[in-house]
Amino acid sequence: MYLTSGTLATYLLDRATVEPGLILSGDYQVVEAGRRNRNFKVYLKDGDGLFVKQAPMAMAEVHETLNREAIFHALVANRPAFAPLSGMCFSMRDYDRSRGTLTLELAATGRSLNEFLAQAGPDHPQVAQQLAQHLVTLHSATAAILADTDSTAHFPHRQPWVLHLPRNAETIMPAASAGQTGLVAQIRANPLLIQLLDTVAAEWRLNTFNHGDLKWENIVIVANTGEGAEADFTVKLVDWELCDIGDAGWDVGCIVAGYLQRLSLTATGAAKTPGLAWFAAEPDLITQETDSARRALAAFWHGYASAFGVLDGPHADLARQRVMRFAAVRLVLSAFEMAAAASAEAPHVTGLMQAAAAIFADPDRAGRNTLLPEIAA
Structure with missing residues (x-):
């Protein structure tokens, strides 16, 4: 069954995911939110909702990752080793493997971090702190998760494909755009x-x-919105299709790379020094928004590194350098994603590549200028 806004209500009723009365009473609204999957946001009464995504029928690799996400949510709900992760993700309501469709809970007040920052302005330290705590929880659960071999057998134990682009790009991305092909070159x-x-x-x-x-x-x-909440908002992590057994540096590096991209958008000297503007501490690159992003990034690193004993001490320098290398790889991946709809020569694409190269050339300097804990004070 190919889902559309018009057929979704019938599908959800057939799967017993919603009550007929909600639809008949008008407490039901559908908004299409497509990306590579067919995505729908279903708003119900009292702020409740559903997020429904259906994998394209002709894309076997998307069905595989959607199935992986469904397995993850089932493990969170049923396996003690994964239970600590329940607070950072939305719960699964239904998985229809035959139709390649996953249904999750949805918070009506939820916004992506991009949308939140566009409206809230400068980077919020509470976001950085909650992100750090989520990764501390996720990576602290590792011993129990890795010991649950029946569960971990469901995951491919695979490196990110971007690491193998130079040698295997044509196999990894046979339908690459002209911009992506140029980026590989x-x-x-x-x-x-x-x-x-x-x-x-x-x-x-x-x-x-x-x-x-x-x-x-x-x-x-x-x-x-409830009374007595400890914080104004809660951070949730969504789209677990690529979850896997891997290297802790990857998740941390991805968050760092996200903040580096924020820095690139707010640094006044970005056009003048495109590679350095992402992490440099030169005064002429600092604006109020840039300083806010740097403080948020430092707060994230402070929260994560202190939990694992690498904030200072003999391993601190190596930990920062390693995370910056992983962040640089994530910047290359982000450039490749952007090049799907842009030229490889577009400034925002080349800026990512220049930043990745500059960080790798001197990861110690990059780490000191972005992750040092005193910035978060």
Whole structure:
């Protein structure tokens, strides 16, 4: 069954996911929110809702990742090792494997982090702190999760595909756009970027359970409207299709890369020094918004690193450098995603590539200028 806004109500009734009375009373509204899947937001009464996504029938790899996300949510609901993760994600309401359709709960007050920051202005330290706590919880659950071998057998234990672009791009992305093809050519012509990807691939360890795709679109801010709430909002992580057993540095690096992209948008000298503007501390690059993003990033690192004993001490420098290398790889991946609808020569694409190369050339300097805890004070 191919879902549309018109057929969705019939489908949800057939799956017993909604009560007939809600639809008949008018307490039912559908908004299409498509990306690579067919996505629908269903708003019900009293702020309740559903998020329904259906994988395209012709895309086997999307069915595989959607099934992986459904397995993840089932494990969170039923396996003790995964139970600590329940607070950071929405619960699953239904999974229809035969139709490639997953239904999750939806908060009517939820907004992506991009939308939240566009409206809220400067980066909010509470967001950074909650993100840090989520990753602390996620990575602290690793020992119990890895010991649950029946559960971990469902995951592919696979490195991010971006690490293998220089050698296998045509196999990984046979339908790449012209912009993406041009970007691959740039990577292959840049020994520093090839070395970056090879270095991270070589140091990759299967040491934790990862979300796998922590970009701003997959971070949702839910307003807390009830009395007595400890915070104004709650941070949720969505779209767990790429969750896997992997390296803890990847999730952390993805968050760092997201903040670096924020820095690039607010640094006044970005056009003048496109590679350095992402992490440099030069005074002429600092604006009020840039300083806010740097403080939020430092608050995130302070919260995460202090929990694992790498905020200071003998391992602090190596931890920062490693995270910056992973963040640089995430910037390359972000550039590749942007190049799907843009030229490889577009400024926002080339800026990502230049930043990745500059960070890898001096990860110690990059880490000190963005992750040092005193910035968060």
